Amino acid sequence: MSREQIKSDAGLESLFGALEQRDYPENAVIYHAGKSCEALYEIFQGLVKLVHYLPNGAVRTVRLLRRHDTFGLEALVDEHYHHTAIALQETRLRLIPLDRMQSLRQSYPEFSQQLMLDWQKSLDEADRFITEFSTGSAESRLARLLLFLAEPSQGCCFNKIGRLDIASILGVTTETSSRLMADFRRRGVIDCMPGRCNCNPQQLRVIAEDF
Amino acid sequence: MSREQIKSDAGLESLFGALEQRDYPENAVIYHAGKSCEALYEIFQGLVKLVHYLPNGAVRTVRLLRRHDTFGLEALVDEHYHHTAIALQETRLRLIPLDRMQSLRQSYPEFSQQLMLDWQKSLDEADRFITEFSTGSAESRLARLLLFLAEPSQGCCFNKIGRLDIASILGVTTETSSRLMADFRRRGVIDCMPGRCNCNPQQLRVIAEDF
DNA sequence: CGTAACATTGATTGTCTTCAATACGGGTGG
DNA sequence: CCACCCGTATTGAAGACAATCAATGTTACG
Numbered sequence: 001m002s003r004e005q006i007k008s009d010a011g012l013e014s015l016f017g018a019l020e021q022r023d024y025p026e027n028a029v030i031y032h033a034g035k036s037c038e039a040l041y042e043i044f045q046g047l048v049k050l051v052h053y054l055p056n057g058a059v060r061t062v063r064l065l066r067r068h069d070t071f072g073l074e075a076l077v078d079e080h081y082h083h084t085a086i087a088l089q090e091t092r093l094r095l096i097p098l099d100r101m102q103s104l105r106q107s108y109p110e111f112s113q114q115l116m117l118d119w120q121k122s123l124d125e126a127d128r129f130i131t132e133f134s135t136g137s138a139e140s141r142l143a144r145l146l147l148f149l150a151e152p153s154q155g156c157c158f159n160k161i162g163r164l165d166i167a168s169i170l171g172v173t174t175e176t177s178s179r180l181m182a183d184f185r186r187r188g189v190i191d192c193m194p195g196r197c198n199c200n201p202q203q204l205r206v207i208a209e210d211f
Numbered sequence: 212m213s214r215e216q217i218k219s220d221a222g223l224e225s226l227f228g229a230l231e232q233r234d235y236p237e238n239a240v241i242y243h244a245g246k247s248c249e250a251l252y253e254i255f256q257g258l259v260k261l262v263h264y265l266p267n268g269a270v271r272t273v274r275l276l277r278r279h280d281t282f283g284l285e286a287l288v289d290e291h292y293h294h295t296a297i298a299l300q301e302t303r304l305r306l307i308p309l310d311r312m313q314s315l316r317q318s319y320p321e322f323s324q325q326l327m328l329d330w331q332k333s334l335d336e337a338d339r340f341i342t343e344f345s346t347g348s349a350e351s352r353l354a355r356l357l358l359f360l361a362e363p364s365q366g367c368c369f370n371k372i373g374r375l376d377i378a379s380i381l382g383v384t385t386e387t388s389s390r391l392m393a394d395f396r397r398r399g400v401i402d403c404m405p406g407r408c409n410c411n412p413q414q415l416r417v418i419a420e421d422f
Numbered sequence: 423c424g425t426a427a428c429a430t431t432g433a434t435t436g437t438c439t440t441c442a443a444t445a446c447g448g449g450t451g452g
Numbered sequence: 453c454c455a456c457c458c459g460t461a462t463t464g465a466a467g468a469c470a471a472t473c474a475a476t477g478t479t480a481c482g
Contacts, residue, residue, distance in 0.1 A: 194479090
């Protein structure tokens with residue numbers, strides 16, 4: 001059962017229709033880790049990162065979310081958000097306030113099923129961060145990240161992304177991510193222009209599995 | 212609402228009471244990735260790893276589970292298990308067959324809440340693998356792993372664990388995990404005897420945050 | 423047009439992997 | 453009981469890789 005199906009239901013349609021939308025500019029903080037939960041979020045458009053601040057002040061990105069992804073699910077079982085959520089691009093979100101959740105779940109049992117799907121999706125994405133973005137050489141991890149970023153556009157291009165962001169996703173330094181991106185550019189694996197990059201998915205796939 | 216509270220409910224008590232338990236020896240496979248889901252599992256006693264096989268044949272451990280942890284939740288939303296589950300020690304599990312789940316969830320709405328708690332716990336553990344076991348130097352990652360393993364026993368000792376297992380958790384080679392464990396032993400940070408290790412949590416915490 | 427933030431590059435150091443050899447431990451069959 | 457054997461752990465030496473420190477380019481924006 002997809003969220004679209006749920007939305008086609010007349011009752012839910014009106015409920016969802018009434019939900020607030022918000023737009024965030026690049027680098028806007030959506031919520032801070034430890035702050036009390038007010039809503040859960042669904043992405044209409046854009047790219048969001050969930051980051052975790054380490055005891056020594058360093059920062060690690062633990063999730064990348066885009067269109068149709070849901071985040072902030074911990075709101076349903078905990079008082080406080082577990083990560084800091086930041087928009088990596090201009091982003092439009094739909095908010096589902098916590099108080100609405102109660103009525104949604106009571107009126108529509110199938111909504112619980114949708115929540116489980118969202119939760120499992122989060123878990124699968126977390127696993128991707130472990131197996132793809134934290135395993136192997138920095139070069140192959142970067143190749144996998146670029147393939148991930150290019151996914152929505154039939155695998156050939158992706159929006160610009162800062163070297164510091166890449167570094168915090170892969171767990172390397174900005175110098176390393178910059179060097180690798182520059183190498184990819186020189187080798188013709190990617191072709192960057194202001195605001196956008198084209199890439200060669202075949203080459204990236206080879207590098208991604210090379211270790 | 213805790214699982215204990217649910218279990219104290221008379222109706223659920225009988226349902227849970229009737230559930231099958233199974234014992235697995237060290238290294239036993241509980242289920243294979245891709246196999247069709249039959250049940251979800253709760254750990255009574257022991258230690259279980261969820262592993263992911265990479266395209267190149269290497270293996271990465273994505274989760275460590277112990278007493279009171281639940282796994283195989285993907286059974287609720289997918290046909291197939293997403294990981295291979297293997298017992299790291301002698302382990303006793305309680306199975307909750309999928310067909311039982313339906314009746315449990317229908318009869319006891321609060322059971323859905325428990326499921327969400329379990330799902331969030333899985334997600335938190337996945338995040339731990341990213342932020343603690345995949346970030347920083349191999350040495351500090353190992354220190355964090357040992358602190359995690361020692362947690363149940365007031366932080367001072369843990370059962371023996373193979374170097375290959377450590378390596379697949381931290382994303383390093385067995386040689387590296389062996390060298391680091393040997394160093395810790397020589398420096399008096401840990402004290403290993405057959406089947407069991409004592410450790411110095413204070414020293415481990417310093418190393419864990421050192422990066 | 424100046425400046426601050428970000429990206430790139432170089433040189434060096436330290437860490438981790440790789441390949442290879444050796445040691446250990448627990449179980450088996452003689 | 454002991455010798456052997458296999459799987460695991462340890463250790464060494466060499467090289468690859470990524471971090472660090474430092475300098476220089478580049479870009480966007482007020």
